[in-house]
Amino acid sequence: MAFSFGYSPWLLLLCVAVAGGLTYWTYRATVPSLSAGWRLLLGGLRFLALALICFLLFEPVLQQFRSTERPPVLAVLVDDSQSMQVVTAEDTSAARPNAARTSVRPVLDALQDEAMPGTARFFRVGEASRALSGGIIDSLRFDGARTDLASGLQAAPEELRDENLGGIVLVSDGQYNTGQNPLRVADRSPVPVHTVTVGDTARQRDLRVQDVSTNDRAYLNSSVPVRVTLSVTEGPGQPVPVTLEQSGRTLDQRPVRLPDGTGEVSVDLTFEPEQAGLQQVTVRVPELAGEVTTRNNAQSTSLRVLESKRQVLLLGAAPAPDVSALRRVYERTADTEVTARIPTPDGTFLEGPLPDDLSAFDVVVLAGFPSPSVPDDVVQRVATLVNDGTPALFFLDRQTDLAAWTEHFEASLPARPDASTSSFAEASFRIVESARQHPVFRIEGAEGALFERLPPLQVPASAWTPTPDAQVLGTAATTSAAPLLVLRRRAGLRTAAFLGSGVWRWALLPSELRAADPLWPGLASNLLRWAGTEADDSPVRVRPTASTFGGTDAVSFTGQVYDQSRQPVSDATVKVTVTDSTGTEYPYTMDPTGQGRYTLDVGTLPEGTYQYEAQAQLGETDLGTDRGEFSVAPLRIEYQSPRADAVLMRQLASRAGGTAYTPETIDRLPAELAGQASFSSDVVQRSSEAELWRTSLFLIAILALLASEWTLRKFLGLT
Structure with a gap:
C-alpha cells in the first residue's frame, strides 16, 4: 500500500503548517474568553477540516498491490467429427458413435485424473471449436461433417488468454479436411502441443x-x-x-x-x-x-x-475461307447446333434454301452476309429477325454489300461505315487496354498479348464510326486506330461487329505461333457465348450463392430489387418460398443490406433438389418476381480416409514442442507435465488505485467538522 500525490508532499506539509498557524492565531484569544479546553476543541475541529481540504487539493491516490498464484491450465481439444466413428470401429459395420466414445474414454479419464497437475479445460473440435462442460464424454456426438484442426489450435489460446495456459492436448485421428494445415499453426503455437492419436492406423478394406x-x-x-x-x-x-x-x-x-x-x-x-x-x-x-x-x-x-442446344444461323457472303473458319469453330462447340447457308452467284443457297421459320434461331452470324447476289427480300427477312431482337455477330468480308448493311441493319449495327464501298489494307489486331479483362478475351491456354503477333487482317480503308452505346474492344495497330471489334448492348439486344477480313489465317498458324493456336477458336466461341447470353433486365433478381450446396453448407441467397426507373429499392419486402421435391414449402424473408441489395441465410437443408420463388413488394405494390432452383448434396468428406494419420500427429507435436502419445501411453502425461518448467504456476501482480480526492466520505467529514465548529461557536456565544 502506498500514497501518491498530484503535487509535491513537501508543499502539502507547508500548507498544513499554514493551516495550523491560522488556527492558532484564530483561537489564541477569544471574545468572550474561553477556557483552554474549549479553545483546544474548537481549534482542533477547524485544523482537521483545513488539513483535510489541503490533503484533498493535492489529489491523493491510494495504491494497493496484490499477488495471486495461478495454477497451470491444460487445454484439451477432442475431435468430435464423423471420421472418429470410422477409425475407432472394432468391426466393419456402419460407423457408430459408441465405438468412438469407448476409444476416447481412457484418454479423457487420464486427463481428468487427480494426479493431473493444474486444471484441464475441454473443447470440442469439428467444423468449429467450442467449450465442453459437465459430462465431457456424454457431450461428444462425433457427428461433425468437417474437421478443422487448425481453428481449434488457434481458438484455445484465444479463449484462455486470461488464464495460465501451459499446454494443449489434441485428441484426434489426425484427419483434417477443412481450414489451413494444422502444422503451420503448430509452428506458431505459444505453448507446447501434445497429441493423442486415436483410432486404427492400419489400412483397412x-x-x-x-x-x-x-x-x-x-x-x-x-x-x-x-x-x-x-x-x-x-x-x-x-x-x-x-x-x-x-x-x-x-x-x-x-x-x-x-x-x-x-x-x-x-x-x-x-x-x-x-x-x-x-x-x-x-x-x-x-x-x-x-x-x-x-x-x-x-x-x-x-x-x-x-431443353435444346443453342441454334445458330450462319450466313456467308460466298464460299470463302473465313466462313469455313467460323463454321469449324461453331460446329465443334458442344452446346451449339449450326445451320449454314452460303449464297451462290445465281441468288440461291448452298445446302438448301433459307429456312421458312427463322424465329427458332438463337443467334445469327453474318459472315460477310449479304453479298450483292443475295435477293433483297431475303436480306429483308434476315434484317427483320435481327432488328426484332435476335442477337447477331457481323463479320466483315471483302464481298460484303456495305450498302445493304447500312440500309437494312442500321438499327442493330454497332458501327457504321462512312462510305458504301471501301478498299482494304493490312493491319494487325490490337486489344484496347481498358478491355483486356473483357470476357471475350478470357481464352484458356493463351495470353491476350499474342493477338498482336497473329497474321494481319484486311482492314477497310474507309472510316467506321461506333454508335454512342457501343464499346470498342479491338483496333487496328495503325496510327488511325480504326475499330476492328465493336460490341453493343441496347435494351437487352446484343450485337457485335468484327471489321476485319482474313481470320482464316488465324485458324492456320505456322509452328512458330503454336502458342497462339487457342486465340481464334476462343475468340469466336466467346463472341457467340456473349451474344447468346440473355441480358437480365428483370427488376427482381434473386440467386442462390451456389447451384449445389454441400450437406452441411448453409443455403444462402443474394438479391437485387429495382423500380421501373432502374433505381435500386432498399426498403422492399422480399419474400422467398423454397419448395422441396415433395411439395413442402419453406417461407423466408430476405434482409436488406442497402443500395437495393438483399441477403438470406436459410441454414442447412436435407439432401435433394429445391425450387424457389422470390416476390418483392413495396407497400401494396408488386415490384416483380424471380424463380430458380438449386440442390443440396450429401456430404461424405469425413469418410474419404478411414484410418488414423499417426504421422501427422507426430509431426504436429514435434513442431509445437510437445510429445506424441497414444491411448496406451497417455498415463505418462501427468508426470511429464509436472516435470516441465513451462507447465507450472505463476504469480500475477495486480495493482489497484483509489483516488481519495474523489471520495465523498472525506467531503462528509469536512462538512461535519465545520458544522460542529460553527454549532459550538454559536453555543458559546463567540463573535
Missing part, C-alpha cells in the same frame, strides 16, 4: 467413390458422359457393379474390376436426361465383405439440363 465428374450443362435426350473414379484399399481384385441412379431409378450400370490391394480405377457411365432443370444423379457401389465403412460408397453430383 474400404471401397469409396473418389470422384464423379460430368458436364455442367446437358441437353434433353442427348447422351451425357459421367466419369467415375473408385479408390480401394486392400481390394479383393474382383469385379463390382457401378450404378448410376436418380431418385432410386437406375440410369446405367457397368462392371469394373477392382485392383488387388490398393489403387484406383475409373469407369465411364452415360445417361440421357428426360427432364429439363437442375438434376441430381448418384453413383453407388456395393459393400465389400469386411469393409470398414459404407458411408463413402456413394457420391452425388448435379448438372443443369437444358
Whole structure:
C-alpha cells in the first residue's frame, strides 16, 4: 500500500503548517474568553477540516498491490467429427458413435485424473471449436461433417488468454479436411502441443467413390458422359457393379474390376436426361465383405439440363475461307447446333434454301452476309429477325454489300461505315487496354498479348464510326486506330461487329505461333457465348450463392430489387418460398443490406433438389418476381480416409514442442507435465488505485467538522 500525490508532499506539509498557524492565531484569544479546553476543541475541529481540504487539493491516490498464484491450465481439444466413428470401429459395420466414445474414454479419464497437475479445460473440435462442460464424454456426438484442426489450435489460446495456459492436448485421428494445415499453426503455437492419436492406423478394406465428374450443362435426350473414379484399399481384385441412379431409378450400370490391394480405377457411365432443370444423379457401389465403412460408397453430383442446344444461323457472303473458319469453330462447340447457308452467284443457297421459320434461331452470324447476289427480300427477312431482337455477330468480308448493311441493319449495327464501298489494307489486331479483362478475351491456354503477333487482317480503308452505346474492344495497330471489334448492348439486344477480313489465317498458324493456336477458336466461341447470353433486365433478381450446396453448407441467397426507373429499392419486402421435391414449402424473408441489395441465410437443408420463388413488394405494390432452383448434396468428406494419420500427429507435436502419445501411453502425461518448467504456476501482480480526492466520505467529514465548529461557536456565544 502506498500514497501518491498530484503535487509535491513537501508543499502539502507547508500548507498544513499554514493551516495550523491560522488556527492558532484564530483561537489564541477569544471574545468572550474561553477556557483552554474549549479553545483546544474548537481549534482542533477547524485544523482537521483545513488539513483535510489541503490533503484533498493535492489529489491523493491510494495504491494497493496484490499477488495471486495461478495454477497451470491444460487445454484439451477432442475431435468430435464423423471420421472418429470410422477409425475407432472394432468391426466393419456402419460407423457408430459408441465405438468412438469407448476409444476416447481412457484418454479423457487420464486427463481428468487427480494426479493431473493444474486444471484441464475441454473443447470440442469439428467444423468449429467450442467449450465442453459437465459430462465431457456424454457431450461428444462425433457427428461433425468437417474437421478443422487448425481453428481449434488457434481458438484455445484465444479463449484462455486470461488464464495460465501451459499446454494443449489434441485428441484426434489426425484427419483434417477443412481450414489451413494444422502444422503451420503448430509452428506458431505459444505453448507446447501434445497429441493423442486415436483410432486404427492400419489400412483397412474400404471401397469409396473418389470422384464423379460430368458436364455442367446437358441437353434433353442427348447422351451425357459421367466419369467415375473408385479408390480401394486392400481390394479383393474382383469385379463390382457401378450404378448410376436418380431418385432410386437406375440410369446405367457397368462392371469394373477392382485392383488387388490398393489403387484406383475409373469407369465411364452415360445417361440421357428426360427432364429439363437442375438434376441430381448418384453413383453407388456395393459393400465389400469386411469393409470398414459404407458411408463413402456413394457420391452425388448435379448438372443443369437444358431443353435444346443453342441454334445458330450462319450466313456467308460466298464460299470463302473465313466462313469455313467460323463454321469449324461453331460446329465443334458442344452446346451449339449450326445451320449454314452460303449464297451462290445465281441468288440461291448452298445446302438448301433459307429456312421458312427463322424465329427458332438463337443467334445469327453474318459472315460477310449479304453479298450483292443475295435477293433483297431475303436480306429483308434476315434484317427483320435481327432488328426484332435476335442477337447477331457481323463479320466483315471483302464481298460484303456495305450498302445493304447500312440500309437494312442500321438499327442493330454497332458501327457504321462512312462510305458504301471501301478498299482494304493490312493491319494487325490490337486489344484496347481498358478491355483486356473483357470476357471475350478470357481464352484458356493463351495470353491476350499474342493477338498482336497473329497474321494481319484486311482492314477497310474507309472510316467506321461506333454508335454512342457501343464499346470498342479491338483496333487496328495503325496510327488511325480504326475499330476492328465493336460490341453493343441496347435494351437487352446484343450485337457485335468484327471489321476485319482474313481470320482464316488465324485458324492456320505456322509452328512458330503454336502458342497462339487457342486465340481464334476462343475468340469466336466467346463472341457467340456473349451474344447468346440473355441480358437480365428483370427488376427482381434473386440467386442462390451456389447451384449445389454441400450437406452441411448453409443455403444462402443474394438479391437485387429495382423500380421501373432502374433505381435500386432498399426498403422492399422480399419474400422467398423454397419448395422441396415433395411439395413442402419453406417461407423466408430476405434482409436488406442497402443500395437495393438483399441477403438470406436459410441454414442447412436435407439432401435433394429445391425450387424457389422470390416476390418483392413495396407497400401494396408488386415490384416483380424471380424463380430458380438449386440442390443440396450429401456430404461424405469425413469418410474419404478411414484410418488414423499417426504421422501427422507426430509431426504436429514435434513442431509445437510437445510429445506424441497414444491411448496406451497417455498415463505418462501427468508426470511429464509436472516435470516441465513451462507447465507450472505463476504469480500475477495486480495493482489497484483509489483516488481519495474523489471520495465523498472525506467531503462528509469536512462538512461535519465545520458544522460542529460553527454549532459550538454559536453555543458559546463567540463573535
